[in-house]
Amino acid sequence: MGAFFVPQFCIAKLSVSFLRRESKGFVLPVPENLSIFPGLHILIHRMNTVFKIHRFSAPPLLIPFLTLLGGCDLFQISLVDYLQDDTDYSPSAYVYVAASSGDDANSGRSQKTPVKTLGRALDIWAAESSASANIMLLEDILQSYAEATASGLLDFSALLSTRPGIIEVTLTGSGSGKTVTNGAAANRSVLYINIPGKIITLQNLTITGGRGSPGGGIYINSSKLIIQDGVIISYNETNTLGGGLYVDGVGSQITMSGGIISGNKALTAGSGQGGGVYVGLNGSFTMENGAVKNNGAHNSGGGIYISGNAYIRQGDIGSPGEGNTANHGAGIYMGPSGILELGSSGGNNPYPRIQYNVSSGSGGGIVINDGSQTIFYHGTVLNNNGSSMGGGIRIVNGTLDMRGGTVTGNIATAGQGIVVEDAGTFKMSLNARALEPANPVYLYGVNKMITIGDFTGNYAAGIAVVTTNGYPTGGVVPVIFGSTLQLTTYYRYFNVDGHGFGTSLDSNGRLL
Numbered sequence: 001m002g003a004f005f006v007p008q009f010c011i012a013k014l015s016v017s018f019l020r021r022e023s024k025g026f027v028l029p030v031p032e033n034l035s036i037f038p039g040l041h042i043l044i045h046r047m048n049t050v051f052k053i054h055r056f057s058a059p060p061l062l063i064p065f066l067t068l069l070g071g072c073d074l075f076q077i078s079l080v081d082y083l084q085d086d087t088d089y090s091p092s093a094y095v096y097v098a099a100s101s102g103d104d105a106n107s108g109r110s111q112k113t114p115v116k117t118l119g120r121a122l123d124i125w126a127a128e129s130s131a132s133a134n135i136m137l138l139e140d141i142l143q144s145y146a147e148a149t150a151s152g153l154l155d156f157s158a159l160l161s162t163r164p165g166i167i168e169v170t171l172t173g174s175g176s177g178k179t180v181t182n183g184a185a186a187n188r189s190v191l192y193i194n195i196p197g198k199i200i201t202l203q204n205l206t207i208t209g210g211r212g213s214p215g216g217g218i219y220i221n222s223s224k225l226i227i228q229d230g231v232i233i234s235y236n237e238t239n240t241l242g243g244g245l246y247v248d249g250v251g252s253q254i255t256m257s258g259g260i261i262s263g264n265k266a267l268t269a270g271s272g273q274g275g276g277v278y279v280g281l282n283g284s285f286t287m288e289n290g291a292v293k294n295n296g297a298h299n300s301g302g303g304i305y306i307s308g309n310a311y312i313r314q315g316d317i318g319s320p321g322e323g324n325t326a327n328h329g330a331g332i333y334m335g336p337s338g339i340l341e342l343g344s345s346g347g348n349n350p351y352p353r354i355q356y357n358v359s360s361g362s363g364g365g366i367v368i369n370d371g372s373q374t375i376f377y378h379g380t381v382l383n384n385n386g387s388s389m390g391g392g393i394r395i396v397n398g399t400l401d402m403r404g405g406t407v408t409g410n411i412a413t414a415g416q417g418i419v420v421e422d423a424g425t426f427k428m429s430l431n432a433r434a435l436e437p438a439n440p441v442y443l444y445g446v447n448k449m450i451t452i453g454d455f456t457g458n459y460a461a462g463i464a465v466v467t468t469n470g471y472p473t474g475g476v477v478p479v480i481f482g483s484t485l486q487l488t489t490y491y492r493y494f495n496v497d498g499h500g501f502g503t504s505l506d507s508n509g510r511l512l
Helices: 118-127 156-161
Strands: 002-005 014-019 025-028 041-047 050-056 087-089 095-097 132-137 152-155 168-173 178-181 189-194 199-203 205-208 218-221 224-227 232-234 245-248 252-256 260-262 277-279 283-287 291-293 296-300 304-306 309-312 325-328 332-334 339-342 353-355 358-362 366-368 372-376 380-382 393-395 398-402 406-408 418-420 425-430 441-443 449-455 464-468 476-479 484-490 493-499
Touching (some): 152 156, 245 283, 366 372, 393 398
Parallel strands (some): 132 168, 178 205, 205 232, 218 245, 296 325, 325 358, 372 398
């Protein structure tokens, strides 16, 4: 507790400081229109995070901890007009920042007294020995922002390296949202996070205009980024990897519980990968909701390129009229060592949806390559265009374990649904369905393996139809509920070993 007697003939702004039991400072924000009148005594009593403010005509017998700041600044509203005895007053959960009109000399604890920089806002939290900092932006942050570095408009590596006690930062846009834009600044990300062990949460913000390489919009290494509802990461570009976001480095994670990643591009021929998101070898990306749409990569992974771990539980990769585009793997491209889970074990719903994506080469929905692995628990791969091959999914050199979900409505010259080629392996079981009108599962090339069996779905009709590209016309195997099938192709025809359908072969090894 603390008390202070205001001198005669002085009307002043009051700044209140408390000494906690552990001797750590705490600043109570007092609205700037609060008037303290001559002869008035103020008692403020803290009970957890709620403060009781009392007025006395005589001084209470308390040790003074209050500090008078700002001299005799005049105000127009009296204390009686503003509050009554025993009024509860809860401190703001935020420090407020107004990058244009704020002043770092302000308290930052009300929307009327914002500070100017994130650095000052972090200092306020650090002075309270807080490991978490909640910061609300009252104005957009533009490319001329004072704390920008060559790496990022908001360089959290620089901001947090000198404030090691702060582990978590939540950055929120006020009202209908605020924009953080890099403008015309070249070769710089909007958010640059290259510092171990930190957690940055974004809420109600638009991140745009980035030109970082890698990481056009956001670069993250060795830290965690949480993207929540109201966040839009849009119209950022890179000449290398990750037009919207780039994540790599030990301990690096992105969790997307909402928001939109849209209109971002990875431009350069041959190296432009991950138009929306690039997940590096040591990176991790979890999508719990939201949308990744209308992004483009010159090479591969228009929506997402994955060499690390990715868990796409819900949400959309592409949408009607706003599909992602790339030469290969317009929706998702699985690169070296990539591991992807679509849906979650035990789930059974049409999400996530990989939809309306368009490739100019192959793999409209997904390309699985370079020894990567994908487990498909539930969701839908639909209405994608794979151009020459693999409308829905193309398995080049990797494994697709399809335990649920549906592949339907996709188009391509060869293999509308799923194409298995080169060192590709395809397993299909449980509730999985491939329902294209032609070539739902298409075996292409030499020595390809497909295993289909152990279904639990109650399907009266076929679950899939398996075809090859023919020698001379190939064979067709309808896969019926309850059957177990293993196929290995040999020079454009296949041998069959299974039960539940005929297995007779001609002298060339083709199905009769």
